[in-house]
Amino acid sequence: MSQMLNRRRFLQASAAAAASVGVSALRTSAAGVDEYVEAIVIGSGFGGAVASLRLGQAGIATIVLERGRRWQITDAGDTFSTTDNPDGRAAWLSSTTVLPPPVPEIPIDVFTGVLDIKRGSGINVYRGAGVGGGSLVYGAITYQPTEELFYKVFPRTINYTRLDRIYYPRVRSILKASPIPDDILQTEYYLASRILMEQARKAGLNTRKIDAAIDWGIVRQEIAGKKVASIINGQVYYGTNSGAKNSLDRNYLSMAEATGNVEIRPLHIVTTIGEADRGRYRVVCNQINEQGVVLVQKSFVCRYLFLAAGSIGTTELLLRAKTNRTLRRLNNQLGKFWGTNSDSSTAMINAGQTNPTPGNPGVIAVEHLDNPIAPVILEAFTGLPFVPQGILPVLGQGISQPEGNLTYNSATQLADLFWPNNSADSQRNTQALLSTLQRLNQANGTSLAAPPDYSFTAHPLGGATIGKVCDTHGQVFGYPNLFVVDGSLIPGSTACSNPSLTIAALAERSMDHFLNRIPRRRKM
Template sequence: MSQMLNRRRFLQASAAAAASVGVSAIRTTAAGVDEYVEAIVIGSGFGGAVASLRLGQAGIETIVLERGRRWQITDTGDTFCTTENPDGRAAWLSPTTILPPPVPEIPIDVFTGVLDIKRGNGISAYQGAGVGGTSLVYGGITYQPTEELFYKVFPRSIKYSLLDRVYYPRVRSVLKSSPIPDDILQTKYYLASRILQEQAAKAGLNAQKIDIAFDWDIVRQEIAGQKVASIIAGQIYYGTNSGAKNSLDRNYLSMAEATGNVKIRPLHLVTTIGESERGRYRVVCNQINEQGVVLVQKSFVCRYLFLAAGSIGTTELLLRAKTNGTLRRLNNQVGKFWGTNSDSTTLMINASETNPTQGTPGVISIEHLDNPISPVILEPFQAIPFIPQGLIPVLGQGISKPQGYLTYNVSTQSADLFWPNNSADSQKNLQALQYTYQRLNQANGTSLAAPPNYTTTAHPLGGATIGKVCDPHGQVMGYPNLFVVDGSLIPGSTACSNPSLTIAALAEQSMDHFLNRIPWHRKI
């Protein structure tokens, strides 16, 4: 029986690998005839969702090619698996679960699940997969950086004042993000967050509520037992069964489809982008099933192409296009200036009960922006299985230099990721983080279970950055009507904040700029 299961997983994994690079015995559509559409958006995360809505509202025929599946919230509350009982829904085309240690790898069926990982040299980067992208698996945090720190990362060609006045508020209004209400914060599910608030105050550090893209009324229904316990049970990584999370499929993307001009095509894995005739672009993709088996290869031609497959996915498509000569004018900056947002994780040891089944991560933030070494923020995040009482998981973020990079591996037909986790900049950020933790520990009699871990990131950024590969509005240099609208634009960090809000705000700005300049009456 064991041999049969192992063989089954091997065959599933082999099919998944074929899907990822398009090397399967597949048929093509209509004898290789291209399907024309005015605009194509690759990916449906924060950048792609914004682009699709604004294109649809402008009356532009658009298709969204998304590698993952749809995840429709059901009344029975079983759309997603849970961290305690994972199955194939937990991971993208993987024979095991992929949460970081101390959670063990658990065998699962290969399936187009919601959480994906890119294992690199010196770092592993997490990302989402499905209609809604990483919003399916993130903590709903919509965190705006300060202007001072913003310009430690971004060029002055990006106007923070405009983002602050127009685009940050626009994104928050669509996501319906707001701070946690006091009645919910005072419940037992948020004990760890309240403890950290108190500890920050004792250490003389600023702790504040931050905006979260949740429907707090549904969270109240969870607390009352009227909805399946999801947010209050820390069910974030694999999706939220109660429907409390305002993921992009429930706002931007549903609004885009409602225009009648946008069609989302799930389970369409893009393999190739390149130039076509008359200044247009060709996109080739594999339509796959839920086990990752390639069903058919499709080819599209469009006038406007928007890349929103995430830092890893978009950069890989550009590197492949440069290597294979389908976008010959790409410069040598593609793949460079990649970073981790200075993500770190650790466990704080407390003498009292901390309730490890706390609710959503990041409902509060401890800011130490005047840290004498480098600015730091800390956020509690949801406890994962196997963490005992007395420990509080904490996510640290700072400002990391974009010293990582991706290169194209011809033999695997994929991008390889490299991160210098022992660089001088990484050591400086570690020292800054330790300085903040020491201040907390000295004031509260707490300690760390282990040094901060910098080997994983949930916030991969860069690879096609502003000023290097793209102009300030995301247009790829040398390629009119080819745009990057995701985290690939950002040089390694969003300046002591979670990236989703800034990614979406930059995408909103880019779409305004684009739509204000296109010739509306030009015919195909």
């Protein structure tokens, strides 16, 4: 049996490796002839979805290259696997599940599943894979930072007032993000959130409802038993079967396709980007099947190239291009100024019951922005299986300095990630978090099950940052019509808030700037 299992894992690992850079394709499309398209977007997460829609509305023929598959919500409520019964749909080309500890790794078949992990030195990074990118696996939190904290991270060349007046509201309107209605908050499924609110009140800390990209009408159907229990059962990290999560494939991306100018091509892994003739860009990718086996290699040429493969993916593509001299003018700031948004996880021990189910996305923020050490926010960190009653997992976020970096490893043809998890800044953020948690514990008679865990992040940011690798609108220095529109732009933190809203708002800002300046702009 063990030999059979080892052989199966070997074959699965081989299939996964076939999707990587150095593997020869089985065949090359059209005998190596380039396919021309006016614009290419690499990745379909928050930045890529915004870019796709705005290009389509401007009448620009666009192809979106997405490494993952498309996930259509079914009436049967079985699109995704669940955290309590995972299968290959749970993880990206992995022979085991990849949720953070203490959740155990469970053997699964290798498949192009939704959740991916990047293992680095000092940190592990979680990211999405599929049409919709990170929106498939995030908690749907749509959180805007304050102006004061925003400028502790971003340069003054970005006008916060315009973001607040134009771009943040624009994104929220398309995601249909709104705070949890009171009738849903009062149900048993949101007990953990109500406990955290009450504990914060006793500790004299501010709480508020957070906007969430969730269809609360569908959540009511879940509660009534008319839809499969998903949001109310903590099913967010592998996808949400009820369709209650307003992921990008159901708004920005579907709207982009509806223009008739945008084509999304799933299961296309980009391996190379570089310059072509006449100021254009060449993009080479492997088309794979759902087990990660390369079917064909394709080559495209475009006039406009938008990088939106996420902090890890975009930075890796640029580092490979710099190393292989396909983009020779990239500067030495590439790969630097990377951070974790000061993500942490903590388990608080309570005397009574917490949740009757694995929980729900955090919908309440505890804000300790005047923490004398460093600003801190807390959110109920729910949705993980195997959490016993009386334990309240909490996600902490702050402002981490962008002290991490990615470097290109020519042997693996991938980027290596390094994070100094014990730097002075990391220690300061830990002390700030502990100060907030101690205040909660003293007011409520609670305690910590273990010290805060900073070993993983779901909010990787940086690597091709504003002012270092790109200008204030994301154009890469030295390369007209090459843009970064994702979390790579952001130096390490979105200032005590979940990053998705700010990534999308900055992408909206960049696309407005781009479309107002290109010649012969065409409108729908």
